[in-house]
Amino acid sequence: MQGSSLRGNRGPRYKHRAGDATAYEGIVVRKLTPIIGAEIGGVDLAQPLSNRIQDEIHRALAENLVIFFRDQVLTPDQHLAFGRRFGDLHVHPAAPHEPGRPELMIVAADENSTRANGEGWHSDVSCEAEPPMGSILYIKQCPAEGGDTLFASMYAAYEALSERMKVYLEGLTAIHDGEHVYRGTYANLGVADKPSYPRAEHPVVRTHPVTGRKCLYVNRGFTVRINGIPRDESDGILRYLYEHMENPLFQCRFRWQPNSIAFWDNRCVQHRAMWDYWPHRRYGNRVTVAGDKPR
C-alpha cells in the first residue's frame, strides 16, 4: 500500500502543467503558486480601464484562476462598474445585499454572527442552471490576522485523477441543490426565505469555455447526487472526489488586508473562507458576473 498520495513510488504522483509565463505590458503579475493565484499590481481599479488593461486582467484570470488586487479604494458604483466589464451582473438568490443595490452582495461576520459566508468548499451558486463565471470580492474591513480564503484549482484536481477515473466520470451529470444551503441561512440577518431555491443538473467534468481545459465540477456545498448510478455509489464517488480535490497541492491561500480584492473564475475554482477570527468583524461586498450553462 502506498502510504500517502504525496509519496508515490516514483516521485510525485501529481505533476502539474504549471503554465507558460507570458508577458504583460500594462499590469504586474506575481504568482502565488505555479498553478493557482496571482497578485496583480500597477492598476487602479477606481479609474476607467482601457481595453488593453482589461484584456490583460482577463488573461491573468484565465492563466491564474484567481487574481488579487491590493490597496484599492472603490465606491460601490466603481466596484459594480468593474464587474460589468466582464459581463452582466448576477443577483444572488438568497444572500443580503446593500440597500438599493441588489448586485452588491454583503459578505460579513462579527461577534453576533452564527455563521460566516463560504465556510465549506464550494463554487458560488452552482445550483443555478447558469452559475456565475466569476466573483469579485472586495473586503473593506478585516481582522489583523485570520479570515484568509483558500482557493483550489479544479483543473489540477481533474488532471491528477487516474486515467481510469477520468473515463468513468466522462458523461456523468450531477444534481446541485440550493435548498439545504440557503433555507434559513440568512434568517438572523432579517432575510425572509423564498418558496424554493435553485436546483440544476451539470456535467461532473466540464470544459472551460475560454481555456478549453477540463475541470472537475462537483462541490461539497451544492452537489447532492450523481445521476444514473446507485445512491451508495454516488455517495462513495463524491466522497472520494471531495477528498481528492482538497489536496493542498491544488490550492493557494490569500491573506486579506482592508481594501483587497479577489476575483476568482467560478467555473474552474472552488473556495473556502476561514472563520477563525471571532469575535472580530470582517466586512465586504461581492459583485458576481453572470455565466453560462456548464458543458
Ligand SMILES: O=C(O)CCC(=O)C(=O)O
Ligand atoms: O468571505 C470570503 O472570503 C469568501 C466568502 C464566499 O464564499 C463568497 O464570497 O463567495
Ligand SMILES: [Fe+2]
Ligand atoms: Fe463563495
